[in-house]
Every structure is written in structure tokens, then in C-alpha cells.
Amino acid sequence: MQLLPLAGLNQAVPESTPELTKLYEELVHRVAARQKRLVIVIDGLDELPLDTDKHLPYLIEDALPEGVFFLLASQPGDRLDRLREQRLPIPMQLYELGPLALSEMYAILRARNPALTIEEIKRIAEASQGNPLYLRTVADQLGSDPSYDLQALPDQIEGVFRNGLGGLSASNPVLGKLLALFSTARAPLSLQTAASILDFSQRETYDLGIRPIRQFILELDGRFTFYHARFHEFVSKNVLYEDEIRQSHRRIADWLQRPENRDNEMRWNSLAYHLFAAGNHQALLSAIDEKFLGAKVRRSGYAVLEDVELLTRCLLELEDPSLVQRCVSLVEGLRQVVGSDIIPSALNVIRPYRSGPPAFRTRLISPSVPSVPGLDVFVGVLPKVEVPADFFEIVPLKNRLALAIGDAPSVGIKSAFVARFLGNLFNSYVNDSRHHDLAEVLTAINTKVAGNDYFERISMQCAVIDFAQGVAHLVNAGHPYPVRYSARRKKCDILPLRGDLLHNPIAHRSLPQRFEQYGLEIEPGDVLVFITDGLTEGHLLQGEPFGYRFTHIVEAAAQDSAASIGEKILDAWKAHPREEDTADDVSAIVVKIFDGSRSSSKKR
Amino acid sequence: MALTFTIREVDGVTVVKLDGRITLGEESNSLRIKLKDLINAGKRKIILNLSDVTFLDSAGLGTLVAAHHSAVGRGALLKLCHLGADFCEKLQITKLATVFDVFYTETDALGSFSTPPAYCLCPTCGQPSGPPLPRWSPWARWDEQTCGNPACGARFSIAHSQKPENVAPISKLSFPTYENEHIEIQPGSFFRCLIVGRLDLFASSALRKSWESIPKPKRVLVDLQRLSEVSEPGYAALATLLADQEDDARAVVSLEGLSPRQSAMFPQTPPFYRRSNEARAALGYASDTPKWLARVKVSPLSS
Numbered sequence: 001m002q003l004l005p006l007a008g009l010n011q012a013v014p015e016s017t018p019e020l021t022k023l024y025e026e027l028v029h030r031v032a033a034r035q036k037r038l039v040i041v042i043d044g045l046d047e048l049p050l051d052t053d054k055h056l057p058y059l060i061e062d063a064l065p066e067g068v069f070f071l072l073a074s075q076p077g078d079r080l081d082r083l084r085e086q087r088l089p090i091p092m093q094l095y096e097l098g099p100l101a102l103s104e105m106y107a108i109l110r111a112r113n114p115a116l117t118i119e120e121i122k123r124i125a126e127a128s129q130g131n132p133l134y135l136r137t138v139a140d141q142l143g144s145d146p147s148y149d150l151q152a153l154p155d156q157i158e159g160v161f162r163n164g165l166g167g168l169s170a171s172n173p174v175l176g177k178l179l180a181l182f183s184t185a186r187a188p189l190s191l192q193t194a195a196s197i198l199d200f201s202q203r204e205t206y207d208l209g210i211r212p213i214r215q216f217i218l219e220l221d222g223r224f225t226f227y228h229a230r231f232h233e234f235v236s237k238n239v240l241y242e243d244e245i246r247q248s249h250r251r252i253a254d255w256l257q258r259p260e261n262r263d264n265e266m267r268w269n270s271l272a273y274h275l276f277a278a279g280n281h282q283a284l285l286s287a288i289d290e291k292f293l294g295a296k297v298r299r300s301g302y303a304v305l306e307d308v309e310l311l312t313r314c315l316l317e318l319e320d321p322s323l324v325q326r327c328v329s330l331v332e333g334l335r336q337v338v339g340s341d342i343i344p345s346a347l348n349v350i351r352p353y354r355s356g357p358p359a360f361r362t363r364l365i366s367p368s369v370p371s372v373p374g375l376d377v378f379v380g381v382l383p384k385v386e387v388p389a390d391f392f393e394i395v396p397l398k399n400r401l402a403l404a405i406g407d408a409p410s411v412g413i414k415s416a417f418v419a420r421f422l423g424n425l426f427n428s429y430v431n432d433s434r435h436h437d438l439a440e441v442l443t444a445i446n447t448k449v450a451g452n453d454y455f456e457r458i459s460m461q462c463a464v465i466d467f468a469q470g471v472a473h474l475v476n477a478g479h480p481y482p483v484r485y486s487a488r489r490k491k492c493d494i495l496p497l498r499g500d501l502l503h504n505p506i507a508h509r510s511l512p513q514r515f516e517q518y519g520l521e522i523e524p525g526d527v528l529v530f531i532t533d534g535l536t537e538g539h540l541l542q543g544e545p546f547g548y549r550f551t552h553i554v555e556a557a558a559q560d561s562a563a564s565i566g567e568k569i570l571d572a573w574k575a576h577p578r579e580e581d582t583a584d585d586v587s588a589i590v591v592k593i594f595d596g597s598r599s600s601s602k603k604r
Numbered sequence: 605m606a607l608t609f610t611i612r613e614v615d616g617v618t619v620v621k622l623d624g625r626i627t628l629g630e631e632s633n634s635l636r637i638k639l640k641d642l643i644n645a646g647k648r649k650i651i652l653n654l655s656d657v658t659f660l661d662s663a664g665l666g667t668l669v670a671a672h673h674s675a676v677g678r679g680a681l682l683k684l685c686h687l688g689a690d691f692c693e694k695l696q697i698t699k700l701a702t703v704f705d706v707f708y709t710e711t712d713a714l715g716s717f718s719t720p721p722a723y724c725l726c727p728t729c730g731q732p733s734g735p736p737l738p739r740w741s742p743w744a745r746w747d748e749q750t751c752g753n754p755a756c757g758a759r760f761s762i763a764h765s766q767k768p769e770n771v772a773p774i775s776k777l778s779f780p781t782y783e784n785e786h787i788e789i790q791p792g793s794f795f796r797c798l799i800v801g802r803l804d805l806f807a808s809s810a811l812r813k814s815w816e817s818i819p820k821p822k823r824v825l826v827d828l829q830r831l832s833e834v835s836e837p838g839y840a841a842l843a844t845l846l847a848d849q850e851d852d853a854r855a856v857v858s859l860e861g862l863s864p865r866q867s868a869m870f871p872q873t874p875p876f877y878r879r880s881n882e883a884r885a886a887l888g889y890a891s892d893t894p895k896w897l898a899r900v901k902v903s904p905l906s907s
Binding site: 407409456457471478493494495496498499500501513514515516518519520521543584 | 658661662663666753754755756757780781782783804805806808809835837
């Protein structure tokens with residue numbers, strides 16, 4: 001919003017991340033062209049949840065326009081480490097800042113509350129350990145309550161929050177609901193709206209809800225919201241119970257569906273989100289129909305993608321393969337309105353591990369994936385088009401890691417939905433104790449998709465790696481064989497795992513489709529590599545396919561991290577001489593087993 | 605590059621030579637339309653010569669499968685030739701090798717219309733294997749057979765000292781474990797189970813499948829002379845098979861050829877024997893060892 005006037009534009013800001021990213025990049029270039037210098041300050045990078053994408057959508061990674069600078073502030077930690085690991089092509093300079101000096105704290109506190117004495121400032125400085133948020137919060141607290149006891153200042157900022165929420169009790173029916181409302185609403189709310197959603201009078205809402213926590217509330221143009229992400233996080237994680245949060249989403253969704261809110265901007269922006277977060281999938285499937293999406297796409301353009309994402313997630317989680325067709329129809333229907341560009345954008349939002357804008361063969365998609373202690377996991381995909389048909393799923397289990405890799409047929413919208421559906425199904429089944437081994441998991445998946453044309457002839461491979469027991473279990477449905485590097489033998493083995501494709505309509509019908517689970521002994525230092533046939537180029541009829549020559553790379557790089565090994569494999573694939581691109585997705589999952597004394601590390 | 609077609613007739617057979625890539629989109633569509641037109645025009649014997657096809661993706665393969673089904677449904681035969689070794693392996697993996705009639709050369713494909721090929725059925729799972737058996741002659745070379753069932757993976761050879769009618773004698777069968785390593789079963793007065801390479805948890809799967817393919821009553825000598833290493837789970841798998849036999853089965857293990865360190869991994873008591881001749885003697889003369897035969901079918905799908 002700050003960039004729009006600088007760019008000389010006046011338009012609505014989209015809510016969907018891909019669309020927002022696109023506009024943001026455009027604006028940065030426009031502003032840079034109009035004025036000589038633009039400095040974008042991003043504060044509190046470390047406050048992003050760790051499961052957020054490795055590639056941050058608001059960082060322009062390829063090349064910055066002349067005169068554009070980013071200034072990122074972050075506390076030391078994993079988030080900062082990840083940023084430094086990204087090897088951005090733009091130059092980067094790191095400045096390490098120490099804690100605030102007393103004189104700086106003095107200036108901050110006095111600016112906020114000139115009545116503070118030097119003794120009070122010293123006491124606050126001692127308790128805050130130089131945390132600026134703490135300083136500001138206590139200064140505001142003293143502003144609203146001059147009798148606030150500075151001798152009882154807590155060690156952490158959360159303690160200050162906790163003290164400030166003393167009015168939260170059973171005798172106050174408004175405060176808890178208001179906290180939940182502000183935690184779950186996606187935009188600041190006017191007093192009138194908040195009162196209407198909570199079904200209290202405006203006076204009750206203000207006096208019993210807002211006033212007791214006024215120091216934690218920010219007012220913007222007559223609308224209220226929490227003033228800081230840390231307070232939001234504190235309320236969401238430490239104050240509210242899950243059912244209270246769900247109930248709040250439901251309350252907002254119910255309010256948005258009232259007839260008088262039919263044209264409310266908030267309904268168009270957030271109804272799907274609140275229905276999904278409320279866990280009310282049936283209501284979402286009913287309310288967010290093709291008519292709603294068609295109207296929204298005309299009204300808000302690509303903001304509709306979030307609704308598509310939530311709707312398709314609902315459909316796919318119902319584990320009914322026939323609903324994949326509905327997902328495809330849904331997006332195809334939108335194409336009639338906004339053109340074919342909606343297709344790749346829509347497919348991008350249904351990917352489970354997002355990692356920024358992909359580019360054809362030029363940038364590796366290497367999403368952050370979950371792992372378990374003792375294992376180092378890397379996933380790399382070189383997509384043939386914007387959204388790959390190769391898919392993978394990584395599921396941490398208790399002391400074990402389950403993974404699946406596969407290749408959906410065809411390309412684009414259909415295969416992306418099919419891939420996502422299979423990923424969901426694997427995730428669900430591998431966590432289901434009714435399936436005793438991976439063969440049963442794959443058999444159950446095959447049974448589920450058999451008979452649905454969308455799922456014909458899919459290759460898929462699954463593994464459960466039990467680091468503590470020193471064993472991996474593997475099962476295969478017509479997928480290229482994986483590779484195991486043995487640290488003891490210092491050699492790679494290609495593992496011939498037998499198994500038919502999923503839903504193979506030309507399979508010998510006299511045989512029931514069964515899958516065999518293989519066991520594999522694993523030791524510290526071993527490396528497992530799972531691939532798709534784009535890497536081996538199994539479909540290449542002429543010329544030299546890349547094949548399994550990567551085994552030599554694994555043997556040479558076995559001491560490296562999983563990421564380093566994976567990147568070397570994919571780099572070698574790219575460097576392999578070939579007359580033309582095989583035009584298939586190329587994927588690799590590398591799992592390295594550490595020795596018992598080390599934990600998983602993401603360092604390269 | 606667009607897919608182009610050169611069509612000619614050879615002795616009543618329509619030979620379609622393809623040039624380019626068969627991938628999703630225009631190429632697949634044009635192939636489907638072309639084949640449909642040929643079948644609609646009454647062509648019943650069609651060969652697709654793929655010698656100039658540079659790439660065939662899963663969508664292209666799907667088009668071929670659909671065309672094959674359409675052709676069969678209308679009484680036509682569709683055969684493929686000049687696929688290249690790598691792609692033939694791909695067809696094996698995807699079980700398509702036994703669906704399509706695949707030939708190395710166009711001449712072979714043309715010849716097959718007058719003489720339908722015969723197929724062996726895998727002695728382990730009963731499914732058709734490949735490649736098809738060539739016309740029998742005393743000097744004909746019969747390639748090693750690979751089971752077409754991707755869940756099986758058995759490889760076997762058939763003896764060709766006599767003309768196969770409905771059955772052919774099996775001379776050996778193996779399941780691969782690792783590269784250049786396998787479990788091999790050789791028939792004779794008893795069945796020799798030769799472990800080539802490692803016996804570990806991963807190889808135990810092939811050992812179990814090999815063992816199950818031996819006809820009853822089982823008379824087995826497990827030969828470890830080409831064993832390279834054994835792990836505890838590998839030994840446990842072997843011990844389980846030895847212990848879990850039907851009443852009239854007999855099985856012994858020869859430790860001959862193992863290093864002292866390897867030999868120490870095994871018990872030195874029956875059914876484990878230090879010398880091969882001791883093991884054979886313990887197994888005794890087996891007059892009731894069954895013959896090992898593979899069934900032969902003219903059509904791979906007639907099973």
C-alpha cells in the first residue's frame with residue numbers, strides 16, 4: 001500500500017499471495033523507474049513461523065532494479081540462517097547489532113512517555129534486556145496505568161502481556177470472544193462490525209472488550225486490531241483454546257453469510273478462509289460454488305485463487321478420487337472468465353510445499369520439508385512447466401520418516417490435482433494404524449483410485465526410514481528404482497524394487513494387484529536417493545540418457561549434506577549433453593542418515 | 605518437432621514409419637487420428653516403425669495403448685518395431701512388453717503376421733514372459749526370459765534341446781538382488797539355490813521368491829560358494845526358510861568356498877555342512893525330484 005502512491009497508482013491490493021507478489025514486483029520496478037532510490041525495510045524476519053516458505057515472496061531474488069535496496073531486520077536464528085543459505089544472486093551485507101544501550105532505551109522510553117523518571121527507565125531497561133517491544137509495551141502500560149508496579153516487571157515480554165490480560169475472567173463475557181475475534185479476523189474491524197459479529201452492544205464491546213486491553217490494540221481509521229504480531233501470537237497460542245479459535249472463525253463466517261452482508265467486501269475476501277478454518281468443510285463446499293467463484297473472479301481477479309485453494313483442499317481431503325474431476329472443472333470454469341493464465345496460478349496454490357515463483361529449468365525448486373532427528377532430507381524438482389506432475393510427500397512419524405515420490409500422467413491442471421490427491425492420501429494412510437506396512441498403504445491407495453480414469457498408470461514409490469532401528473522399508477508401483485549409498489562399502493546400489501503401476505488398466509486381470517514391501521538395512525552415513533524418470537530419461541529413445549550415472553556423484557559427495565548431494569545430482573543432469581530437453585519433470589529426494597550423535601542439520 | 609508419418613503396404617501389412625516425438629498434445633493427437641483412420645479404412649495388420657522416434661512420453665505411450673485396444677477391439681493387430689534397448693526395458697517395467705507385440709526389426713514384425721509368436725509363462729507367477737520365442741529350430745537361440753509381471757521380476761532360461769509344445773524345461777531361474785548379484789535356482793536331481801553376492805535383508809526378498817518357485821517336494825542344496833557377505837537379517841531369512849518347510853521337504857546348506865570369517869557366521873551343525881559333498885550326501889539321492897517346466901502359450905493374453 002505504501003508503494004502504490006509512489007508508483008502513481010491507486011488500486012485495490014489483492015489478498016492472494018501469488019497475485020500480491022506479482023503486483024509487488026511490478027510496483028518496485030515502477031517506483032525504481034520514477035525515483036532514484038527506494039529502500040524497503042522488512043522488520044522482524046525472525047517472527048515468521050519456521051514452516052513458512054524458504055523463499056520469501058516479498059524478496060525479489062533474481063535481480064534488483066537499480067537504486068533499490070532491502071533492509072531486513074532479524075534476530076539471530078534459523079530464519080536468518082535460511083536466508084543466508086539461499087545464495088541469493090543479489091549482493092548482501094550482514095551487520096550484527098548488539099542489544100540497545102541505556103542511552104538508546106532512555107530516548108525510546110522518553111519519546112513514548114515523557115513523564116518517566118530516570119529510576120523508572122533504569123528499572124525497565126534492566127527487566128527488558130534491551131528488547132524494544134518490551135520497552136514500548138511497558139511505556140504504554142504506564143501511560144494507561146500510572147500505578148503500574150515496575151518492581152514486579154516480568155522477565156519476558158509474554159509476562160507483560162499476561163499481566164495485561166488480568167481482566168480475562170468468567171465474569172467478563174466479552175473479552176475472551178473479542179481476543180478470539182481479533183486473533184482470527186484478517187483485517188482491522190470497526191467497533192460496529194466487532195459488536196455485530198460478537199452479538200453484543202457496541203458499548204459492551206468497547207467497555208468490556210477493548211478498553212481492558214487498549215494498550216495492546218491499534219486503531220487505524222476507526223478500525224481495531226492487535227498492535228503487534230508477538231501479542232497476536234501470545235493470544236493465539238497461550239490464551240485461546242483451539243475450539244475457541246474455531247468457534248470464532250465460525251462466528252465470523254456465520255456473520256458474513258447474513259443477507260445484509262451479501263456485498264460486504266469482507267465476505268468476498270474471507271468467507272472461504274473462515275469456513276475452512278472453522279473446519280466447516282460442508283458449508284464451504286456449499287457456499288463457495290462455481291457461481292461464487294465466477295462472481296469473485298470478475299470482482300477481484302486473481303484473489304479468487306485462495307478460494308480455489310481452500311475449496312480444492314476440502315475436496316481432496318474427502319479422499320474421493322472422483323472429486324478430482326470437480327477440482328479440474330472448477331479451474332477450467334474460471335479460465336472461461338479470466339483466460340488461461342489462471343491455470344498455472346491456480347496450480348501453484350495447490351502445491352503443498354511452496355517455494356517461490358518457479359522458472360523453466362533455470363531455478364531449482366527446493367522446498368523446505370519436514371524431517372526427523374537423525375535424518376537430513378533434501379527435495380529438488382526441476383519442473384518442465386510451471387507446475388510439475390512429479391510429486392512427493394514427506395511425513396514425519398514418531399522416530400521415523402515416511403516419504404512418497406511419484407509421477408502423475410499428463411501435465412498441468414489434471415496431473416497437479418491428481419498428484420495432490422495422492423499426496424494427501426499417502427499422508428492419511430501412512431498415519432493410519434490399520435495399515436500395518438507400506439505394501440498395505442500402497443494397496444489401499446491403489447484400491448481407492450482404481451476405476452477412476454484420472455488415476456490411470458501412475459508410478460509411485462514409498463519408503464519409511466527408521467533410523468533408530470537401522471532399517472528402511474520400501475515399496476514400489478512401477479517407479480524408477482531408488483539408490484542406496486552404503487557408507488561401509490563406499491558404493492551405491494540400485495535397488496530393483498518390483499511393482500506394477502497404480503491403476504494399470506492393462507494389467508493381467510487374473511492377478512490381484514499386490515505390492516511387495518522390501519526391507520533394507522541402513523547405517524549412519526548411508527544415503528538414499530529417490531528419483532523420477534525425468535532424471536533417468538527412461539523415455540528417451542535416441543541418444544544417451546542420463547540414467548543412473550549420478551551414482552558416481554553420490555559416491556564422491558557422500559560426506560556432504562543431503563542438499564549438497566541433491567544439488568550436485570541435478571546440476572549433473574543439467575550439464576549432461578543432450579540434443580534436446582526431454583521435457584519431463586526431474587525430481588530427486590536425498591535422505592542422508594547421520595550417526596547417532598548428530599541431529600538433523602539444514603546447513604550446507 | 606512435429607510427428608510425421610510415412611505409410612506403405614508390404615504384403616497386406618500397413619507399415620507406418622514415424623518420425624519425430626510422440627508427446628502430449630498435437631503429436632499424440634495426430635498419431636491417434638492416423639491410427640483411427642487406418643483402422644476405419646479396413647487396415648487390419650499394422651506395424652509402427654519407431655526407428656526415427658526420438659522421444660515417447662507417458663502420454664504418447666498412453667496413445668499407443670489406446671490404439672492397441674481399439675485395434676484389437678476391431679479385429680486388427682498392431683505391432684511395434686525398432687524401439688531401442690532402453691525403451692524395451694521401459695516396456696518391461698510398465699508391463700507393456702507383453703501387451704504390445706514388439707520386434708527388434710521391421711522384418712521380424714512382418715514375419716510375425718504369418719507365424720504367431722509363442723510365449724513362455726513364468727514358473728513363479730504364471731504370467732507371460734518376454735521376448736517371444738522364435739520359430740523353433742535345432743540351432744535357434746532362445747533369449748533369457750523376463751517375466752512380464754512387474755511385481756515378479758523373475759528371469760529364467762529354457763532348455764531348447766527339444767521342440768517346445770505346451771511346455772518347455774527350465775534350465776535356471778533367478779531373481780536379481782543388486783547389480784550383478786542374484787539368487788539363482790538350478791534344477792537337477794536336486795535344486796541348487798546359488799546365492800551370488802550379498803545375503804542381507806534386501807536380498808532376502810529375492811531368496812524367498814526363489815525358494816517359493818521351487819516345485820514340491822522341495823529338495824534343495826543352498827550353495828554359498830559365491831556369497832560375498834551375509835548380514836544378521838540375511839542369515840535370519842535363510843534360517844526361517846530352512847525351518848519353515850513342509851514335512852517331506854529336504855534342504856541343506858553348503859558352506860564350501862566361504863572364508864573362515866564368513867563361515868563363522870553360520871552354525872556348523874546340520875543342515876549346514878562345511879563341504880559340498882557332505883551336504884549332497886545329507887540330502888541323499890532324490891528320485892522324486894519333480895521336473896521343472898514352463899508352460900508355453902501362443903498368445904500372451906490367452907492366459
